[in-house]
Amino acid sequence: xxxxxxxxxxxxxxxxxxxxxxxxxxxxxxxxxxxxxxxxxxxxxxxxxxxxxxxxxxxxxxxxxxxxxxxxxxxxxxxxxxxxxxxxxxxxxxxxxxxxxxxxxxxxxxxxxxxxxxxxxxxxxxxxxxxxxxxxxxxxxxxxxxxxxxxxxxxxxxxxxxxxxxxxxxxxxxxxxxxxxxxxxxxxxxxxxxxxxxxxxxxxxxxxxxxxxxxxxxxxxxxxxxxxxxxxxxxxxxxxxxxxxxxxxxxxxxxxxxxxxxxxxxxxxxxxxxxxxxxxxxxxxxxxxxxxxxxxxxxxxxxxxxxxxxxxxxxxxxxxxxxxxxxxxxxxxxxxxxxxxxxxxxxxxxxxxxxxxxxxxxxxxxxxxxxxxxxxxxxxxxxxxxxxxxxxxxxxxxxxxxxxxxxxxxxxxxxxxxxxxxxxxxxxxxxxxxxxxxxxxxxxxxxxxxxxxxxxxxxxxxxxxxxxxxxxxxxxxxxxxxxxxxxxxxxxxxxxxxxxxxxxxxxxxxxxxxxxxxxxxxxxxxxxxxxxxxxxxxxxxxxxxxxxxxxxxxxxxxxxxxxxxxxxxxxxxxxxxxxxxxxxxxxxx
Amino acid sequence: xxxxxxxxxxxxxxxxxxxxxxxxxxxxxxxxxxxxxxxxxxxxxxxxxxxxxxxxxxxxxxxxxxxxxxxxxxxxxxxxxxxxxxxxxxxxxxxxxxxxxxxxxxxxxxxxxxxxxxxxxxxxxxxxxxxxxxxxxxxxxxxxxxxxxxxxxxxxxxxxxxxxxxxxxxxxxxxxxxxxxxxxxxxxxxxxxxx
Numbered sequence: 001x002x003x004x005x006x007x008x009x010x011x012x013x014x015x016x017x018x019x020x021x022x023x024x025x026x027x028x029x030x031x032x033x034x035x036x037x038x039x040x041x042x043x044x045x046x047x048x049x050x051x052x053x054x055x056x057x058x059x060x061x062x063x064x065x066x067x068x069x070x071x072x073x074x075x076x077x078x079x080x081x082x083x084x085x086x087x088x089x090x091x092x093x094x095x096x097x098x099x100x101x102x103x104x105x106x107x108x109x110x111x112x113x114x115x116x117x118x119x120x121x122x123x124x125x126x127x128x129x130x131x132x133x134x135x136x137x138x139x140x141x142x143x144x145x146x147x148x149x150x151x152x153x154x155x156x157x158x159x160x161x162x163x164x165x166x167x168x169x170x171x172x173x174x175x176x177x178x179x180x181x182x183x184x185x186x187x188x189x190x191x192x193x194x195x196x197x198x199x200x201x202x203x204x205x206x207x208x209x210x211x212x213x214x215x216x217x218x219x220x221x222x223x224x225x226x227x228x229x230x231x232x233x234x235x236x237x238x239x240x241x242x243x244x245x246x247x248x249x250x251x252x253x254x255x256x257x258x259x260x261x262x263x264x265x266x267x268x269x270x271x272x273x274x275x276x277x278x279x280x281x282x283x284x285x286x287x288x289x290x291x292x293x294x295x296x297x298x299x300x301x302x303x304x305x306x307x308x309x310x311x312x313x314x315x316x317x318x319x320x321x322x323x324x325x326x327x328x329x330x331x332x333x334x335x336x337x338x339x340x341x342x343x344x345x346x347x348x349x350x351x352x353x354x355x356x357x358x359x360x361x362x363x364x365x366x367x368x369x370x371x372x373x374x375x376x377x378x379x380x381x382x383x384x385x386x387x388x389x390x391x392x393x394x395x396x397x398x399x400x401x402x403x404x405x406x407x408x409x410x411x412x413x414x415x416x417x418x419x420x421x422x423x424x425x426x427x428x429x430x431x432x433x434x435x436x437x438x439x440x441x442x443x444x445x446x447x448x449x450x451x452x453x454x455x456x457x458x459x460x461x462x463x464x465x466x467x468x469x470x471x472x473x474x475x476x477x478x479x480x481x482x483x484x485x486x487x488x489x490x491x492x493x494x495x496x497x498x499x500x501x502x503x504x505x506x507x508x509x510x511x512x513x514x515x516x517x518x519x520x521x522x523x524x525x526x527x528x529x530x531x532x533x534x535x536x537x538x539x540x541x542x543x544x545x546x547x548x549x550x551x552x553x554x555x556x557x558x559x560x561x562x563x564x565x566x567x568x569x570x571x572x573x574x575x576x577x578x579x580x581x582x583x584x585x586x587x588x589x
Numbered sequence: 590x591x592x593x594x595x596x597x598x599x600x601x602x603x604x605x606x607x608x609x610x611x612x613x614x615x616x617x618x619x620x621x622x623x624x625x626x627x628x629x630x631x632x633x634x635x636x637x638x639x640x641x642x643x644x645x646x647x648x649x650x651x652x653x654x655x656x657x658x659x660x661x662x663x664x665x666x667x668x669x670x671x672x673x674x675x676x677x678x679x680x681x682x683x684x685x686x687x688x689x690x691x692x693x694x695x696x697x698x699x700x701x702x703x704x705x706x707x708x709x710x711x712x713x714x715x716x717x718x719x720x721x722x723x724x725x726x727x728x729x730x731x732x733x734x735x736x737x738x739x740x741x742x743x744x745x746x747x748x749x750x751x752x753x754x755x756x757x758x759x760x761x762x763x764x765x766x767x768x769x770x771x772x773x774x775x776x777x778x779x780x781x782x783x784x
């Protein structure tokens with residue numbers, strides 16, 4: 001209908017509108033976040049959209065909507081599906097009446113993630129269909145049709161795009177926004193929705209009986225397709241299919257797996273016609289294992305033969321190299337092109353004026369021998385400031401902290417966790433630490449927003465996903481109700497008070513909470529808050545380097561003398577750090 | 590023959606590489622051509638090194654393989670050096686005469702090359718070096734440097750200049766249309782493209 005230049009996630013969001021979506025929930029996570037971010041601000045189709053407090057919460061809300069017969073979407077990144085795994089596994093048993101699509105975006109190469117897990121494994125584990133698009137256009141088309149597929153089999157459908165689908169752009173052919181609306185109605189049916197043993201044993205059988213027809217349907221729908229061209233073949237899946245097509249010679253057959261479970265008859269037929277097949281897929285050898293199960297005489301190359309890498313994301317060059325290793329001749333050769341050695345790295349860094357920087361700085365000053373468990377957010381970049389010792393998953397700063405403290409380790413433990421992460425999975429850990437008598441400090445980095453994933457609102461922001469004012473909550477009151485008796489809220493831009501608060505906390509025992517509260521500097525700027533910039537008086541700067549350790553990107557050096565660049569956001573913390581009083585309010589803005 | 594014209598735009602998070610690549614994508618739509626591109630999102634955007642891949646007439650994946658780019662547009666000299674291996678020998682580079690020293694350099698005491706030595710290290714390429722800040726100021730806003738750079742590179746891009754200017758108008762915020770259109774034209778003149 002209309003061809004537009006869109007981000008993969010924009011195409012996916014538009015497909016939901018075309019499919020008459022009624023309900024969407026999610027928790028932000030790169031590379032999935034833009035789907036809900038687009039749905040919540042679009043004006044073309046009114047329906048219920050929420051940012052939920054975590055992925056399990058999001059999943060259960062959307063599942064319930066689908067139980068009421070409406071079409072529901074739930075979005076998250078791959079590791080979010082771990083949080084939602086509990087309802088995921090049993091939702092396969094209960095099934096759904098309205099279409100229910102679970103978008104779990106994988107991140108090969110862990111561009112913005114803590115691991116490279118493969119969502120297709122969850123689909124196999126739960127015995128649910130999984131769609132794995134090879135292009136932005138296919139992501140759009142598959143998402144448009146996924147709700148109907150879910151309704152046809154009464155099962156949740158897992159939709160698994162990868163980073164290079166979500167964050168690639170392409171010309172996309174879009175359809176019209178749907179104009180049908182359903183009325184939610186919950187039909188009481190305990191045998192379906194109450195999974196006591198007597199019911200669930202039956203439901204398990206029903207789930208297994210759905211599999212053969214499901215496999216055949218995925219072939220009929222064209223998601224799993226092939227073209228026969230010779231005695232050798234490449235079998236590929238997801239975005240790897242695009243790279244394969246870039247270098248595939250004319251005489252090599254091609255099979256593209258776009259959906260799971262794979263129909264064994266279809267796969268056997270294809271494999272049997274070839275003497276040699278190469279399986280090219282990112283992350284786990286899911287397709288390769290299926291191929292090896294059906295291959296009798298055909299020679300199979302893939303990860304298990306060392307032909308294709310297990311880790312990271314692919315490129316046409318990696319695929320061409322794999323083809324060569326398997327004895328095929330790619331249509332393009334890519335001579336190695338190495339980067340120039342010795343170029344100074346430019347890693348991501350906390351913004352100038354970020355409230356996390358003075359908080360980490362003060363922690364390091366007061367707790368010189370401290371252990372600093374941290375969490376998932378922009379503040380993981382506190383690693384560069386020596387203030388992040390552990391990061392494993394959402395909410396684990398507090399639990400790792402209490403575990404270290406209760407293991408017998410005697411140094412002070414100071415855990416840092418963002419406001420959104422605290423509300424996501426931090427609270428049970430805090431409650432546990434108090435309950436079991438841990439001796440630790442928890443610093444809640446309260447910047448009022450879920451910043452790293454693109455500034456999504458959370459219950460602490462005071463706004464819903466669609467911009468309505470929400471009921472105010474109090475982090476202080478939550479901590480006190482968990483049993484924390486010493487809770488102090490402090491402005492991290494006020495360095496002397498911040499240092500003093502940490503010193504007071506250090507003197508106490510039990511679980512102590514410091515809430516460092518200051519809006520994210522990016523949202524503050526967007527909302528019109530302007531602070532005057534600071535400047536260095538070169539006469540007074542002694543070149544001592546005290547400000548250097550603060551690590552602010554607005555502080556540069558000409559020789560030994562510090563200067564402040566136009567990046568300055570006016571937090572003023574460096575003025576408190578400078579021992580010679582050389583940093584002063586400039587007043588030029 | 591190579592099926593797509595591959596452009597890599599590199600810079601520092603916050604310099605507007607994504608907007609520049611959006612203009613190219615929009616221009617492809619205006620000329621009814623296919624396009625594939627890839628961007629940096631998430632944590633890497635926070636002041637880190639960022640890259641946008643744009644493949645005009647691309648039909649498959651969005652990633653450009655090192656050694657095969659047809660054009661490198663760099664918003665910073667150090668980033669030009671970091672990504673120059675995406676170009677084949679003697680490839681075309683359009684670079685901003687601008688050097689932002691990474692904060693880690695100060696913190697860790699790393700040696701950083703100066704402008705002259707970076708330009709010397711790039712001299713074997715076909716280099717157009719642009720003072721984008723001055724041209725952006727002339728156009729009316731220092732924030733239009735990304736569009737200046739796009740204008741400067743436009744003579745080497747197989748899209749019509751009038752299409753590119755129309756795409757600029759469609760992609761930038763409404764209040765900044767005239768400034769950015771001027772920035773595009775100033776960059777184009779300086780880059781040697783016909784006005």
